[in-house]
Amino acid sequence: MLQDTLKKFHEAASAPRAQMDKYMAEGRKVVLTAPVYTPEELIHSMGFVPMGAWGADMELKRAKEYFPAFLCSIVQSILELGIGGAYKGASAIVIPSLCDTLKTLGENWKYAVDDIKFIPMTYPQNRKPDYGIAFTKAGYERVIKDLEELGGKYDPEALAESCKVYNAHNAVMRRVDEALAGHPEITAAQRSDIFKSAYFMTKEEHTALCEEFLAELGDSRAEDKLGIVVSGILTDAPQLNEIFDDMGMHIVADDVAAQSRQYRTDVPEADDPLQALALKFAAMDNCSVLYNVKKPRVQWIVDTAKARGAKGVVVVMTKFCDPEEFDYVMIKRACEAADLPLALVEVDRQMVHFEQVRTNLETFRDMLSM
Amino acid sequence: MITLGIDIGSTTSKCVLLKDGQEIIASGLRVGGLGTEGPEEALADLWKLTDLDPSAVTRTIVTGYGRNKYEGADGEVSELTCHALGGRFIFPDLRTLIDIGGQDAKIISLNESGRMSNFVMNDKCAAGTGRFLDVMANILRMDINDLEACAAQSEKPASISSTCTVFAESEVISQLANGVSRPDLVAGICESVASRVSALARRAGVVPRVCMSGGVARNGAVRSALSKSLEVDIDFDPMAQYFGAIGAALYGYRQALKQNS
Numbered sequence: 001m002l003q004d005t006l007k008k009f010h011e012a013a014s015a016p017r018a019q020m021d022k023y024m025a026e027g028r029k030v031v032l033t034a035p036v037y038t039p040e041e042l043i044h045s046m047g048f049v050p051m052g053a054w055g056a057d058m059e060l061k062r063a064k065e066y067f068p069a070f071l072c073s074i075v076q077s078i079l080e081l082g083i084g085g086a087y088k089g090a091s092a093i094v095i096p097s098l099c100d101t102l103k104t105l106g107e108n109w110k111y112a113v114d115d116i117k118f119i120p121m122t123y124p125q126n127r128k129p130d131y132g133i134a135f136t137k138a139g140y141e142r143v144i145k146d147l148e149e150l151g152g153k154y155d156p157e158a159l160a161e162s163c164k165v166y167n168a169h170n171a172v173m174r175r176v177d178e179a180l181a182g183h184p185e186i187t188a189a190q191r192s193d194i195f196k197s198a199y200f201m202t203k204e205e206h207t208a209l210c211e212e213f214l215a216e217l218g219d220s221r222a223e224d225k226l227g228i229v230v231s232g233i234l235t236d237a238p239q240l241n242e243i244f245d246d247m248g249m250h251i252v253a254d255d256v257a258a259q260s261r262q263y264r265t266d267v268p269e270a271d272d273p274l275q276a277l278a279l280k281f282a283a284m285d286n287c288s289v290l291y292n293v294k295k296p297r298v299q300w301i302v303d304t305a306k307a308r309g310a311k312g313v314v315v316v317m318t319k320f321c322d323p324e325e326f327d328y329v330m331i332k333r334a335c336e337a338a339d340l341p342l343a344l345v346e347v348d349r350q351m352v353h354f355e356q357v358r359t360n361l362e363t364f365r366d367m368l369s370m
Numbered sequence: 371m372i373t374l375g376i377d378i379g380s381t382t383s384k385c386v387l388l389k390d391g392q393e394i395i396a397s398g399l400r401v402g403g404l405g406t407e408g409p410e411e412a413l414a415d416l417w418k419l420t421d422l423d424p425s426a427v428t429r430t431i432v433t434g435y436g437r438n439k440y441e442g443a444d445g446e447v448s449e450l451t452c453h454a455l456g457g458r459f460i461f462p463d464l465r466t467l468i469d470i471g472g473q474d475a476k477i478i479s480l481n482e483s484g485r486m487s488n489f490v491m492n493d494k495c496a497a498g499t500g501r502f503l504d505v506m507a508n509i510l511r512m513d514i515n516d517l518e519a520c521a522a523q524s525e526k527p528a529s530i531s532s533t534c535t536v537f538a539e540s541e542v543i544s545q546l547a548n549g550v551s552r553p554d555l556v557a558g559i560c561e562s563v564a565s566r567v568s569a570l571a572r573r574a575g576v577v578p579r580v581c582m583s584g585g586v587a588r589n590g591a592v593r594s595a596l597s598k599s600l601e602v603d604i605d606f607d608p609m610a611q612y613f614g615a616i617g618a619a620l621y622g623y624r625q626a627l628k629q630n631s
Binding site: 355359360367 | 447448449450451486487488489491
């Protein structure tokens, strides 16, 4: 049973196009959601199926017509897939303004992919003050207007319901994360599938599948594996997860943008659900693209690693990701101060050979265990 | 007990026979690393040097970039782990090891008891590696082994400002065209490698005693430029290129002891 459920996660994670075709065959419209945080609740409430667009591991060709080589390959691969027709049939793509490269993605998308509408979601840098919350809300109103042009209908009651659906999904993902810390038999690859599949299934379906998974998981097990915390933007490369598994590493917690960072904050209760959604964004934190001069994320990583009994932290740096690179120095210093070993590996969407990563993580394992 | 360590690098293959985890009884090195006959040739040299054959070996450990493809070893270990073990075998009070190989550079920090406590790798760029010296020697039509003697004749080392091997190649050609002497260029090239590696070393932290390993360690010009840049003495041992293989053999010895206990 458990293996069947894990297989379902794997199938959804590895075949996003099949998922998209399935929803479109049901007569539903799909709206793509680019990294890092898009108001999925809003898209969902207006009758669309939000589907994650975080790119893919691939060779970049056409995207280079629009981007210089030294830009984040996640963003470049999203455009490459758009130009190549991988997202054909999607009604729109919502691209938030949370890093400089994402800003250029939206502008390039308008010219490079003319059959999928670009919808910008412009977030404020200072999201917590009242003026920041008002700015976020205005950004959502712009998204609503654009989605209405595609046939969507905004209804505050529907948004309130969607927020409940998403809060329930957040809660189950937090339970999954916590449960996995006690289950070293679930591999890094399987863990990645569970999180990745959330982008390609409706949240109702994914929540139900996660509930099944938790029910089947059983009691936690003790296994002689090396507990680590993984941090970064994206860690879904099969070769990377294979290395974690080969090295006997057990991911006891993650600080990955495409994984747990998505599920830490719920939409609060409020009379106006759009205001509530803006308040959620204001409350979010502990992420390289969410501005906070005090950088609580750094201590969060240390505290989480200690709380979950991790032996070390592995930072998976997406090449040319400025926000993550800025934070790395502080993470390194905090880990050193806490006597928490840290390894840095660099990945990108175009990587074919992971031998250097293997050498790095093998050495890190030796360092922790010898 | 005899253990064998094989280090299959990007440009050379090295192997060492170790007796009782204490005495190096033979070593072999051949140009040609991963994907070549280098490992077999280096091993053949070992058997010729001794009266031994493979049946005398209790345990064989392979390391280096070619470790995953090599069949016939009892285990494989990362080259950083092996270099740390090998470095400490030669220098018992070693705290920082700077390994400059054919395709990358690594800095390994050891604590007082010899355990690896940190490491940094430069694995994405040829600048600051043996490959950089190969390319430059090729432009100057020199044997790489002659670089050190040539640099010793320098009066005013040239400045190689490009951070990329390809651009540095153009820069060296331009400097040749402008009449810069070959010794000054070679000294500048060695300083350029030292400059990049010292930046990497500072990231890991440099604690004496410091030594170099890998093929580039044999180049005294790079060693002294690195020593000057880091403001620390850098030790060198003629076996520097074998540290990985020594460490692998030592790892095999310890593993065998553990299994037998």
